[in-house]
Amino acid sequence: MSESRLEVFLARIYVDQTAREKFLADPRGEATRAGLAAHEIDDVVNIDRDGLELFAHSLEHKRANKHGHPKN
Amino acid sequence: MNPFDLPGPEFLFFFIGLSVLAIVALVVTRKIAERSAAPKLDLSDPYLIAYLRGAEPETLRVAAVSLLDRGLLVATGTQLQASEKASVDAVRRPIEKELLRKFKRADEASAIFNDSRLRATCKPYEQTLKTAGLLPSEAIVGARWTRLLIACGVLGGVAIVKILIALERGRTNVWFLVILTIVAIVVAALISFPRLTESGKTMIADLQNLYAGLKDRALFLQSGGATIEPMMLAAVFGVGALTGAHFGYTSVLFPRAKEAAAANSTCGSSCGSSSSCSSSSCGSSCGGGCGGGCGGCGG
Amino acid sequence: MAVGAEAVAVVVEGEMNVDRFGLGWRPRLAAGILANLDRIDIVEVIADDYFRAPRHERRALQTLAAQTPVTLHGVSLGLASAVPVQTRRLDDMARLCAAVAPESWSEHLAFVRGGGIEIGHLAAPPRTEATIEGALANLARAKEIVGVAPHVENVATLIDPPGSDRDEAAWLSAIIRNSESKLLLDLHNLHANAINFNFNPCVFLAKIPVERIATIHLAGGKWIGRNGAQRLLDDHLHDVPDPVYELLEEVAARAPQTLTVIIERDGKFPAIESLLAQLDRARQAVSRGRARALKQQVAA
Numbered sequence: 001m002s003e004s005r006l007e008v009f010l011a012r013i014y015v016d017q018t019a020r021e022k023f024l025a026d027p028r029g030e031a032t033r034a035g036l037a038a039h040e041i042d043d044v045v046n047i048d049r050d051g052l053e054l055f056a057h058s059l060e061h062k063r064a065n066k067h068g069h070p071k072n
Numbered sequence: 073m074n075p076f077d078l079p080g081p082e083f084l085f086f087f088i089g090l091s092v093l094a095i096v097a098l099v100v101t102r103k104i105a106e107r108s109a110a111p112k113l114d115l116s117d118p119y120l121i122a123y124l125r126g127a128e129p130e131t132l133r134v135a136a137v138s139l140l141d142r143g144l145l146v147a148t149g150t151q152l153q154a155s156e157k158a159s160v161d162a163v164r165r166p167i168e169k170e171l172l173r174k175f176k177r178a179d180e181a182s183a184i185f186n187d188s189r190l191r192a193t194c195k196p197y198e199q200t201l202k203t204a205g206l207l208p209s210e211a212i213v214g215a216r217w218t219r220l221l222i223a224c225g226v227l228g229g230v231a232i233v234k235i236l237i238a239l240e241r242g243r244t245n246v247w248f249l250v251i252l253t254i255v256a257i258v259v260a261a262l263i264s265f266p267r268l269t270e271s272g273k274t275m276i277a278d279l280q281n282l283y284a285g286l287k288d289r290a291l292f293l294q295s296g297g298a299t300i301e302p303m304m305l306a307a308v309f310g311v312g313a314l315t316g317a318h319f320g321y322t323s324v325l326f327p328r329a330k331e332a333a334a335a336n337s338t339c340g341s342s343c344g345s346s347s348s349c350s351s352s353s354c355g356s357s358c359g360g361g362c363g364g365g366c367g368g369c370g371g
Numbered sequence: 372m373a374v375g376a377e378a379v380a381v382v383v384e385g386e387m388n389v390d391r392f393g394l395g396w397r398p399r400l401a402a403g404i405l406a407n408l409d410r411i412d413i414v415e416v417i418a419d420d421y422f423r424a425p426r427h428e429r430r431a432l433q434t435l436a437a438q439t440p441v442t443l444h445g446v447s448l449g450l451a452s453a454v455p456v457q458t459r460r461l462d463d464m465a466r467l468c469a470a471v472a473p474e475s476w477s478e479h480l481a482f483v484r485g486g487g488i489e490i491g492h493l494a495a496p497p498r499t500e501a502t503i504e505g506a507l508a509n510l511a512r513a514k515e516i517v518g519v520a521p522h523v524e525n526v527a528t529l530i531d532p533p534g535s536d537r538d539e540a541a542w543l544s545a546i547i548r549n550s551e552s553k554l555l556l557d558l559h560n561l562h563a564n565a566i567n568f569n570f571n572p573c574v575f576l577a578k579i580p581v582e583r584i585a586t587i588h589l590a591g592g593k594w595i596g597r598n599g600a601q602r603l604l605d606d607h608l609h610d611v612p613d614p615v616y617e618l619l620e621e622v623a624a625r626a627p628q629t630l631t632v633i634i635e636r637d638g639k640f641p642a643i644e645s646l647l648a649q650l651d652r653a654r655q656a657v658s659r660g661r662a663r664a665l666k667q668q669v670a671a
Binding site: 004009010012014039040044046047050052053055058059063066 | 490
């Protein structure tokens, strides 16, 4: 289901810094290589970049706090 | 095979087995009979929990420490005295009022344990916990006696029958059996009357689990009566759990409580670690991390 | 009924029902919560913390449930996905619900994993027909396995979900209207999304089926920024801000049914009195909303 491929693609660029940097450098190319449908490629090419960076950063922060930081 | 026909040594093994079975049956039937759904308790009253965990001595310790923490009692060495600002009207619980009356003049802290008026203030807690099924009521004690008498009747009856048969057959070396019977009955009696019901034991364990986070933060709890936390820690885990510098006086006033806390420290740390999955930062892939729950955690 | 609190009565089919106000259960808050159950009507427990917990920890939850009503809140099912939720995760929730007998359970309309990758947080899925259908299928399965449909929560998002062909209100409404689930409306999530993506939260409230709201979450957050871009983050580490109370009043004015309002706080914990004061403020907001609705009914 192409919608699942979109979710997989999003999960990857949210979590994997290398994948995200590659995507931001060549969004159409990376989306095409991920097998997204044509309309999905157009959507992710116009992705909310600021939101993507902030969300990815907050996930990194959360992971860093989960491992080795004092619990609340 | 009639066990009464067993030769002496074999019969003793049989009797030991029967005794173990009877004692296990006593324990199991008591646990089943005294287990009930967790009751609702007033968890705003640390003295109720202290009474559940350690009866009058523990309740009196926690109450004394609570008054000390609020500056209503003052400690000098091993002695306590009501502070100048202390008035019985300033406190609402009868146990606290009685403590302030008792220590109008300085006295040894240990004097609280033998004071009948102080102990009387603990009676309502006992009653509440009996009603909640956490301490044995008269009915429960009666049932315990019934089970014990049945077990003793079986063991005693079997022993008597064997002794009579042995004597009839000219065997007089029955002393091992007599001693075994006495030992079995004593053990049965000892395990038949624990202070708490099974529900009471469970409630203590559950409260220690729910409050485990408090134990982890013992060193950092605010003194001065600002929050209920230090007294709940003392109520649930003992005054010995108050390890913060502000509560150093507890080890002078109640050294045995501190020793008990130290002896239980392995249990304490495992109780602490039991909070690792209750902290909302464990196991939850989306709720974990710095904030726990399901919020984000900042950039 | 909380001492000193204003009880807001809503007459539903001849029965008197009361709005309720509670806190998220966090071990750090245990003593304060348990000492103030006269001011707290319900606690919400993070379910995922207990899926792998030993038996004695689950039993302690049962004891907690004997002291105060408990609701379970999941964070890792990933219900709003075109991909079916894993059965084992639903089984975990079912087992916990069976053990604790909460009065309800809830989860998020989010996706949390894809292609074997755990995102580690709640992500807003593309708002499309496929994720609506996926969510509905997952909700139906959840009800079948757990035994009762969950309340479902709107999520905050820092990123405008790519691939979306409708707005959040339309997407959410489609799921709620076509499922048996009630809505857990997180007002700080709504507030943050409205600010971050420039829409009017009252217009959002006008579009969603407010009569299906069962629970409300309140929380706080903070502004975060990177490379000049700023967004409001729902971090659960701050007090509930004024606009969220205003939204709560608005919901109370529009929703005829009783509401359960829960404050979520995950860290930087203030004194329990501060949280209880925020809860009282929530009571007052609901009270004002109800009074406004009554006035409008009388005037009409």
